[in-house]
Amino acid sequence: MNSKIEWIKKQKGKSLRVLTATDYPMARLLDEAGIPVLLVGDSLGMVTLGYPDTTHVTMSDMIHHAQAVMRAQPHAAVVVDLPYQSYETTDLALFNAKKIMNLGVDAVKVEGACLEVIRALVGEGIPIMGHLGMLPQSILKEGGYKIKGRSEIERAQIVKEALDLEKSGVFAIVLELVISDLAKELTHLISVPTIGIGSGNECDGQVLVTHDLVGFSPWFQPKHVKPLAEVGHSISSAASSFLSRSD
Numbered sequence: 729m730n731s732k733i734e735w736i737k738k739q740k741g742k743s744l745r746v747l748t749a750t751d752y753p754m755a756r757l758l759d760e761a762g763i764p765v766l767l768v769g770d771s772l773g774m775v776t777l778g779y780p781d782t783t784h785v786t787m788s789d790m791i792h793h794a795q796a797v798m799r800a801q802p803h804a805a806v807v808v809d810l811p812y813q814s815y816e817t818t819d820l821a822l823f824n825a826k827k828i829m830n831l832g833v834d835a836v837k838v839e840g841a842c843l844e845v846i847r848a849l850v851g852e853g854i855p856i857m858g859h860l861g862m863l864p865q866s867i868l869k870e871g872g873y874k875i876k877g878r879s880e881i882e883r884a885q886i887v888k889e890a891l892d893l894e895k896s897g898v899f900a901i902v903l904e905l906v907i908s909d910l911a912k913e914l915t916h917l918i919s920v921p922t923i924g925i926g927s928g929n930e931c932d933g934q935v936l937v938t939h940d941l942v943g944f945s946p947w948f949q950p951k952h953v954k955p956l957a958e959v960g961h962s963i964s965s966a967a968s969s970f971l972s973r974s975d
């Protein structure tokens with residue numbers, strides 16, 4: 729495990745900040761701002777490629793965007809999502825994870841309690857970030873983005889999955905749309921950092937899709953993000969000013 733991943737493991741209780749990066753300028757700007765972990769998330773399918781969900785994202789898409797991010801030579805740790813159906817078996821997962829690691833990135837992220845796959849990848853020395861709660865790659869089965877952990881059965885299942893992931897060797901776990909008291913409980917229960925998104929304020933860190941943070945897509949603003957910029961409006965306004973110039 730490299731020193732950036734070792735550092736992330738030590739960020740229990742230390743407000744770790746993670747943002748998504750999809751291309752060279754975004755990676756460069758976030759890295760220069762000091763963001764310590766860049767996630768090439770498959771949310772790029774929606775925010776940069778215009779797909780309705782992440783199930784359309786391919787390995788070629790992830791490689792193309794991860795390469796652009798790596799051209800910024802970030803000091804930050806770079807974690808890349810393994811996309812939909814690219815880790816259905818251990819052989820396929822190993823093949824695809826190695827392809828992504830060969831780009832020089834630091835780790836890959838997989839969704840759900842795919843324990844055999846995680847153990848196989850960790851066994852090959854590939855650092856794995858886990859992802860529990862709402863799993864965007866399961867959106868077709870789930871039928872929507874729903875808060876997870878409201879029922880006792882769902883709570884017990886997520887607790888078991890978090891413990892299983894920890895035992896399988898992940899170095900951190902993203903908790904997406906997990907009800908906040910459960911996210912807090914998990915944060916106390918497991919030894920690796922929890923990184924929340926829409927899961928309250930009591931995780932060890934927070935991850936956001938940068939496009940949501942900077943208001944890049946004004947037509948879509950998730951409830952859990954208060955945008956800190958209005959990049960979308962700035963682009964529209966610059967375009968309008970350009971149109972009305974007489975030169």
Ligand code: KIV
Pocket residue numbers: 748767768769770771772809902904925935937
């Ligand atoms: O793809 C992504 O951006 C993610 C975050 C939502 C954690 O997985």
